[in-house]
Every structure is written in C-alpha cells, then in structure tokens.
Amino acid sequence: xxxxxxVFAVAVLAQWLLPLMGVWQHERVIREGAAVRVRCTSPxxxxxxxxxxxxxxxxxxxxxKPEGMPEWGTVPVWATLVADADGLSRIESLSLVPxxxxxxVRLAAVVRTWDKDRDTVVVQWPIQRYYLNERLAPDADxxxxxxxxxxxxxxxxxxxxxxxxxxxxxxxxGVSIRDxxxxxxx
Amino acid sequence: xxxxxxxxxxxxxxxxxxxxxxxxxxxxxxRERYAVEPRAGLAQMIVGAIxxxxxxxxxxxxxxxxxxxxxRWVRLALALGPLAASQAxxxxxxxQNEAAKPWQREAAxxxxxxxxxxxxxLVSQIYNLPGQWTDLVFWWCVIAIPLAWVMGSQSVAIxxxxxxxxxxxxxxxxxxxGWSWTDVADVRIWFPLLLAGILPxxxxxxxxxxxxxxxxxxxxxxxxxxxxAVAAQASAGGRPDGEPQRAFFWLAMLSSVVVLLFPxxxxxxxxxxxxxxxxxxxxxxxxxMALIATYEAPARDLxxxxxxxxxxxxxxxxxxxxxxFAAIAFRQGRFAVLAVAGLAVVPLLASPLSAADTSGWPVxxxxxxxxxxxxxxxxxxxFVGRQGAARIGATLITLLVILRMADADLSLLxxxxxxxxxxxxxxxxxxxxxxxxxxxxxxxxx
Numbered sequence: 124x125x126x127x128x129x130v131f132a133v134a135v136l137a138q139w140l141l142p143l144m145g146v147w148q149h150e151r152v153i154r155e156g157a158a159v160r161v162r163c164t165s166p167x168x169x170x171x172x173x174x175x176x177x178x179x180x181x182x183x184x185x186x187x188k189p190e191g192m193p194e195w196g197t198v199p200v201w202a203t204l205v206a207d208a209d210g211l212s213r214i215e216s217l218s219l220v221p222x223x224x225x226x227x228v229r230l231a232a233v234v235r236t237w238d239k240d241r242d243t244v245v246v247q248w249p250i251q252r253y254y255l256n257e258r259l260a261p262d263a264d265x266x267x268x269x270x271x272x273x274x275x276x277x278x279x280x281x282x283x284x285x286x287x288x289x290x291x292x293x294x295x296x297g298v299s300i301r302d303x304x305x306x307x308x309x
Numbered sequence: 310x311x312x313x314x315x316x317x318x319x320x321x322x323x324x325x326x327x328x329x330x331x332x333x334x335x336x337x338x339x340r341e342r343y344a345v346e347p348r349a350g351l352a353q354m355i356v357g358a359i360x361x362x363x364x365x366x367x368x369x370x371x372x373x374x375x376x377x378x379x380x381r382w383v384r385l386a387l388a389l390g391p392l393a394a395s396q397a398x399x400x401x402x403x404x405q406n407e408a409a410k411p412w413q414r415e416a417a418x419x420x421x422x423x424x425x426x427x428x429x430x431l432v433s434q435i436y437n438l439p440g441q442w443t444d445l446v447f448w449w450c451v452i453a454i455p456l457a458w459v460m461g462s463q464s465v466a467i468x469x470x471x472x473x474x475x476x477x478x479x480x481x482x483x484x485x486x487g488w489s490w491t492d493v494a495d496v497r498i499w500f501p502l503l504l505a506g507i508l509p510x511x512x513x514x515x516x517x518x519x520x521x522x523x524x525x526x527x528x529x530x531x532x533x534x535x536x537x538a539v540a541a542q543a544s545a546g547g548r549p550d551g552e553p554q555r556a557f558f559w560l561a562m563l564s565s566v567v568v569l570l571f572p573x574x575x576x577x578x579x580x581x582x583x584x585x586x587x588x589x590x591x592x593x594x595x596x597x598m599a600l601i602a603t604y605e606a607p608a609r610d611l612x613x614x615x616x617x618x619x620x621x622x623x624x625x626x627x628x629x630x631x632x633x634f635a636a637i638a639f640r641q642g643r644f645a646v647l648a649v650a651g652l653a654v655v656p657l658l659a660s661p662l663s664a665a666d667t668s669g670w671p672v673x674x675x676x677x678x679x680x681x682x683x684x685x686x687x688x689x690x691x692f693v694g695r696q697g698a699a700r701i702g703a704t705l706i707t708l709l710v711i712l713r714m715a716d717a718d719l720s721l722l723x724x725x726x727x728x729x730x731x732x733x734x735x736x737x738x739x740x741x742x743x744x745x746x747x748x749x750x751x752x753x754x755x
Contacts, residue, residue, distance in 0.1 A: 127403065130459050131399070131400070131403055131456075134456055134459075135396050135400075138421075142388065142389065142429050142432040145429075145433065145438070146385060170442050172445055176434075250439065290437040291437075
C-alpha cells in the first residue's frame with residue numbers, strides 16, 4: 124500500500140473520530156443524565172463558525188473558596204447541586220476532590236485575586252452557549268431582555284452525567300425559548 | 310540563475326537548436342543543468358481552489374444556519390454526509406495517481422478540509438458545546454494537514470498556515486489576559502510543532518518541494534505572526550499575576566531576524582526580492598522596530614527588554630537559531646540581509662552599558678546611526694558587485710531624514726524645503742540606479 128494512501132486513511136479516520144466522539148459522549152449524557160435547571164443570564168452573541176447563540180451564564184458564580192484551593196490558576200472543582208422547592212438547582216458545596224453522584228458537575232474555578240481576603244472563588248460552568256437559528260436569535264434576545272426588566276430570569280436546563288453537562292434548553296417563563304419565539308402557524 | 314532565468318533559457322533552447330547555435334546534445338545538457346521546476350498549472354489550481362472554496366464556505370454557511378425544524382439525527386446526517394461525500398471524491402482523485410489534474414487534487418482536498426471543519430462545527434452547535442471558535446480551529450488544522458501532504462494541495466497548506474497563526478495568536482492573547490479560564494496551550498512548544506507540520510509538503514520527503522510564490526508569502530507571514538505571538542506569551546514568563554510583557558520588544562526583533570535569515574539554497578538566493586517574502590517581511594518588521602527605537606522612550610524600553618528576555622529559555626532558542634542562520638548566510642555571502650539583521654544586536658550591546666532608569670537618548674541616537682550605516686552598506690554592496698539593495702538603502706535614509714525632520718524644532722518653510730530636496734535627491738538616485746543596472750545588464754532593463 125502506498126504511504127499516501129495510509130496517511131489519507133488516517134486523516135479520514137480522524138475526521139470521523141473527532142465529531143463522532145463528541146456525538147457519542149453528549150448523546151449518552153442527554154439519554155442517561157439527570158435533568159437540572161439553573162437561573163441564568165443570556166445575551167446574544169455570534170460565533171464565526173457555529174452561528175448565533177445565546178450566551179448562558181448561570182447566576183451562581185461566586186462561592187466560598189474550597190479547602191486546598193491554590194492562589195493562582197484555574198483548577199477543576201466538583202460542585203454538588205441541590206434542587207429548591209421550585210425545581211431550580213443551586214450549588215451546595217465545592218470540592219477539589221473528584222466527587223461522584225447524579226447531581227455533581229465539574230466546573231472550573233479561580234480565586235478572586237482582586238478581593239482583599241481572597242476567600243472566594245469564581246466558577247465557570249460547562250454550559251455557556253445555546254445555539255439558535257439566526258432567524259430566531261434576535262427575537263430570543265429581545266424576549267430575554269424584556270423579561271429581565273420585569274425581574275424574570277431565564278432558566279438553563281441541562282442533563283448531567285458523570286460530572287459532564289450538556290445544555291438542552293433555555294426556558295423563559297417555563298417555556299422553551301425556541302417555542303416562545305418560533306412564529307406561529309397561521 | 311533564478312527560476313525566471315531557467316524558464317527563459319528553456320524557452321530559447323528550441324530556437325537556438327534550429328539555428329544551430331547549440332547542438333541537440335548541448336541543449337539536453339543545458340536543460341538538465343538548468344531544469345525548470347514544473348508549475349503544475351497554476352491557473353488550473355487557482356480555479357480548482359476558488360470553486361472548492363465557494364462550495365465549502367457555502368456548505369459551512371448552510372449548516373451554520375442551524376436548521377431549527379430538523380431533529381438532531383437529521384442535522385447530524387447533514388453534517389457528516391458532505392464529509393463522507395468529499396472523502397469519497399478525494400479517494401477517487403488519489404486513486405488516479407498522476408492522471409489526476411492539479412485542479413482536481415486542489416478542489417478535492419479543499420472541499421474535504423472544509424467539510425471536516427463543518428462537521429466539527431455542527432456537532433459542537435448541536436450539543437451546545439462551550440469553548441472558543443479558535444479551539445475548533447486547532448483540531449481542524451490537525452485533521453486537515455495530511456490532505457495537503459498526500460494531495461500536494463497548496464490551498465489546504467495556506468489554510469493550515471492561516472489556522473495555526475490564528476490559533477497561536479488566540480492562545481497568546483488568552484495568556485496575556487493573566488486571568489484565564491481555559492487551559493492555555495504553551496505555544497512555545499506548540500507553534501514550532503505545528504509549523505513543522507508543513508515539512509512533509511515543503512520540502513517534502515525528497516527535499517525538492519518548494520511553495521509557490523503566494524504560498525511562500527503565507528508561510529513567511531504565518532511564521533512571523535506566530536513567532537510574535539510566541540514572543541508575547543514567552544515574555545509573560547508564565548506569571549499568572551499579569552506582569553507587563555517587558556521582554557516582548559527584543560524577542561520580536563529576534564523573531565524577525567529568524568524569519569529574515571531563514572536559509573535558502575543557491576537558486577533561492579538568486580531570485581529577486583519580490584519572490585523572497587521572508588526577507589521582505591522579516592526585514593520590514595525589523596526596520597520598523599528599529600525606526601521606532603530611534604525615539605527616546607521606545608529605545609529605553611528596548612534596552613530594558615533585553616534584561617527581561619535573557620533569562621528566558623525561548624530567547625536563547627531564538628539566539629541559537631539566529632546564530633546558526635547568520636553563519637549560513639555569511640558563508641553564502643548574503644551580506645545585505647546580515648547588515649539588516651545587525652539591527653537586532655544594538656540593544657544587546659547597549660544593555661550592559663545602560664544603567665537602569667537612565668535616558669534612552671544614547672541608544673536612540675545609536676539606532677539612528679546604525680540605521681544610517683545599514684542603509685549605506687545596502688547601497689555600497691551593490692557598487693562592489695555583491696547582492697545589495699541600493700533602492701532600499703536610499704529609502705531607509707529618506708525615512709530617517711523624514712523622521713528627524715518631523716520632530717525637529719524647525720519652521721514649516723525649512724521643513725518643506727528639506728522635504729523637496731530629499732524627494733528630488735531620492736528620485737535622482739533611483740534614476741541613476743536604473744541606468745546603472747541597464748548598463749550592467751547590457752542594455753536589458755532590470
């Protein structure tokens with residue numbers, strides 16, 4: 124077999140492997156993961172390769188520093204979520220030690236160096252972007268802004284499995300934002 | 310002799326054979342000695358690349374539309390279907406071996422590259438994955454570059470070079486934030502590795518592969534931009550507290566010298582400057598930085614940056630490359646590029662002589678004088694029969710005078726008169742050089 128054919132075959136394999144690995148991992152989380160909802164903010168930016176999306180920022184981002192947290196750099200932390208009576212989840216505890224369980228999510232954390240006492244961390248959630256059709260995205264953005272002025276917050280719904288989260292929907296007043304802004308059939 | 314002259318000779322030989330100026334055997338030997346590099350149908354390749362680019366970007370745009378009404382599996386099929394089709398087309402082209410036309414190779418490789426990127430982007434979109442688009446670009450580059458190797462595709466190679474430069478700049482920018490979420494890659498390791506990814510194509514396993522002029526420009530530009538980004542990241546010194554990047558100035562100068570002095574073979578040296586973009590880009594970047602350093606504050610910053618740069622491993626790696634390339638250039642008699650490269654040595658020599666917090670004026674004045682000396686050397690080399698750059702030397706002198714006049718405390722009338730004299734002198738020198746070259750070439754304009 125010519126070396127060029129071998130290199131080509133490896134490239135073809137890699138070109139399938141990368142997207143399929145993503146499909147397999149995230150399909151499993153969606154199929155088997157626990158459903159979680161958190162309150163969030165959602166402005167509407169643009170990605171040159173993937174189109175329009177609502178930037179999803181869960182509200183809970185500043186928390187007490189977990190035991191053994193390094194002063195510098197971003198480190199993975201494991202957050203245990205607990206659901207309120209209204210079905211919305213919040214972080215109950217943070218740990219640097221990997222934890223397991225249906226309500227544990229892996230986040231990234233960094234110490235708030237601009238704080239005098241440096242006793243809090245800022246966490247970054249693995250749910251950041253909710254991609255929307257370019258026709259719907261501006262309306263979705265407008266809807267979120269309108270509700271925001273009345274004090275209502277959008278809610279991010281995601282599936283959680285083995286610490287990995289896959290964002291499945293953004294809800295406004297309990298309704299999927301896609302349904303809320305999709306033009307009604309006459 | 311340059312490639313242009315090889316080509317000219319090849320075009321003349323049949324006529325000379327007919328007229329009996331050379332024998333058939335003599336013509337054969339001349340063809341062997343001054344072989345013409347096959348261009349593989351440049352127009353065909355461009356047409357193939359443009360067609361593929363239109364199809365591919367159209368594909369990405371259609372997929373990025375986010376087909377809201379389709380279920381996930383349909384959208385996945387939309388993403389992966391074009392990839393499968395483009396791979397089948399490439400496999401067919403590859404099976405044709407030498408029978409495949411250059412535009413077919415170019416188009417197949419580029420469409421497959423774009424389809425692979427579209428598939429990754431769409432999967433990322435369907436599952437609402439986090440992360441910057443530049444993270445996708447990294448993986449896109451990695452899975453696309455083998456296509457440039459096996460299909461000999463210039464357009465995929467160019468796309469790869471643009472991609473790795475964009476990714477490297479994004480990583481360096483992320484690091485320079487000082488406070489970053491993502492695991493920022495160490496581009497001091499990754500950029501050289503990624504740049505080496507082009508080696509199986511240029512020079513290739515037989516060491517004879519050469520990029521086309523447009524690809525050379527991209528290669529030189531990607532190398533320069535990437536090295537600047539690495540310099541920015543390296544000068545941050547891995548400090549997470551956002552320490553100002555004070556080593557960057559001199560590291561950027563050394564990076565420009567590495568690009569400027571990159572070794573060439575005999576044919577490459579003989580080519581005109583326009584076909585040596587690494588010399589042009591590296592030289593321009595270096596001269597611009599040197600001109601900036603003729604002012605007091607930047608001169609002080611530049612000398613200070615030497616002290617910050619010398620403890621860095623990346624700086625020593627650059628110095629080693631500069632030393633090696635300079636030795637090769639000296640052996641090859643490339644004195645003009647060596648004269649320009651010498652501009653980066655000034656801050657190193659000035660560093661031990663300048664006490665901390667002293668004025669930058671001595672260095673600024675020294676830079677003006679060294680630039681003047683470099684310009685004179687570029688002119689003089691041409692007059693002593695070496696490969697020089699008289700016009701560039703004259704331009705440099707003109708620029709220096711303009712800069713000094715601009716900040717001089719003189720009346721507008723005086724400045725205006727001086728500019729007129731400089732402009733007239735510059736034009737007269739150009740005319741003189743043109744006439745001299747015509748005479749030297751035996752009446753043929755060069």
